Amino acid sequence: MTAAAGRGRLKMKDVARDLGMSVATVSRVLSQPELVSAATAARVREAIDRLGYRPNLTARDLRRQETRIILVVVPRLSPFFLDVLRGAEAAAHEQGYTVLMAYSGGNPHREGRFLDQVLSRRADGAILVTSVDAAALAARGPALPPVVAALEPVDGLGLPTVRVDNVAAAMAATDYLVTLGHRRIAHISGPDDVPMAQHRAEGFGLAIARAGLDDGACHRIAGDFTLASGERAMARLLTRNPRPTAVFVANDEMAVGAVQVIRKAGLTVGDDISVIGFDDQRIANLYEPSLTTVHVPTADLGHEAVMQLVEAMAGRPAARDIVLTTRLVIRDTTGPART
Amino acid sequence: MTAAAGRGRLKMKDVARDLGMSVATVSRVLSQPELVSAATAARVREAIDRLGYRPNLTARDLRRQETRIILVVVPRLSPFFLDVLRGAEAAAHEQGYTVLMAYSGGNPHREGRFLDQVLSRRADGAILVTSVDAAALAARGPALPPVVAALEPVDGLGLPTVRVDNVAAAMAATDYLVTLGHRRIAHISGPDDVPMAQHRAEGFGLAIARAGLDDGACHRIAGDFTLASGERAMARLLTRNPRPTAVFVANDEMAVGAVQVIRKAGLTVGDDISVIGFDDQRIANLYEPSLTTVHVPTADLGHEAVMQLVEAMAGRPAARDIVLTTRLVIRDTTGPART
DNA sequence: ATGAAAGCGCTAACAG
């Protein structure tokens, strides 16, 4: 019993021979049954079942030059990206495509390898749910496969993009804190080299400047989007004197970490210190106190990205840049600045 | 630039012609460079880069009869399954395989279609992180591809399995509540038709019986593993008279829902009512009060499943049934029964 | 060290 012995060894030829027919007829029963007489089709199907034949999709793909597979490349396996995937999955199913997901770990090298899978026709197209290094992508040569960027644009390649306006959303969130009377607002950002983090930090900076706040009092500390890094950043912020009265955090995970540290320090969140997160992940509404945060339509992003990809794969000109709307969801971690 | 027009359709033949060589030589540079002179190899690589050539993996797969791809089929896109995927991903990477993930939605039909992908040689093997309908699987014919079941066995097919002992773990959790003096212990289970849910419920029943508790006072209500269903189930349990003093819940999500309902009812969790969850997901430790729960080594399950699959694909006899250990993690939602 | 040629299993003209 070697591995090969158990595999789908039977070929179409074997089925044809069993029936005394040509492989073309068997193939037609599988691909274009309307071209075959009902009686013949029935006989063929019976033989297929009886023999346990399975078509070799690799051969079919090679011949048809398409796979009906969409590859979704995600940088991390967090619930956030899962939501995007969920939306993509639903749209692909509607369109008769199968979604396979690949995990890049944010590693440009691995990201490139998955893109090669598409370039090499193992999938018809790809969605990059990530902020890829544009240089790494450009290095893959002039011949990019059908690719749609989701969440963040990939600079300089003119890739169709489905995203949210992180800069504007971060500004709106910061503005809200200003409206509440806060003057010393800190920002816990994501990694400096991640475009999404950069944009959210940029929005923060713009809002601070526009409000005319003292930039020196508005500290910025970088985390890495994990809860633990949010805790570390907040712990450092609490040592500043005077300490901030509000913190805008670049995602919900870090925001939860920040809230925990604030509470452990004996301070009251939403009163002593206000906190705003980003993404509106499930935990934002689940945690106590529930988190004021920026809602991002993750599933819609995935759904729309697939629709754009399907257009692109069909050779139709896709919209270059689709921006979905975010909104600030006000819950329990924000309140007026105490004077 | 002579290359610009190519648009990803370049074939090996085009590279060979550009160099005045045969395709065999180009192929060797890519697959078996040691058979080619260093000078030739360098020239070929230069041309490949210059022209932006990418090999067609579908053609290669067809010829080599292998893809080095492992398909991981998950029933739901929850963090729980993500953790399993994470472990699988790591192990596959070590072994030179690429993991692609497919989402079945628990739908046996779609599960079958993904299995067909493997049977049809689009992947070398698959891991079913789920509780598949054994009948649906058996119907795929005698020629099953290399498949390993993770989390739950698939009855009657003798599939290699990597799992935890849900029955024993559920018994241990329930026993702990008995030890604390609880006599009216309820169970919020998962869907009746999901084997994992069945096993956890079975363990609960065995523990209740062994402790000689009044079965009529130990209510069972089925949820669907979502937080909202845990809330609904707990709300109903609170209407029972006398109401339970402890609840064993089949996963952490539902347990969190249950805890929220208990608190909203003005009762104290861990004092008025004890709650035990299952899985030890991140939220179990994050939520306040932190959740007493059964730790499941999710990433290890994925890792071990891949290792078993690699063995199976190599034609080596894999272990039939690997059981990883769980352990009860005692946190804040459990306490002695009040007399 | 390199080239010529035979397929991998399937689909799609093109003929009957």
Add this chain to the structure above:
DNA sequence: CTGTTAGCGCTTTCAT
């Protein structure tokens, strides 16, 4: 309606 045939792009003997 069904059969014959020519590939899809690549790898791998078998020659040289």
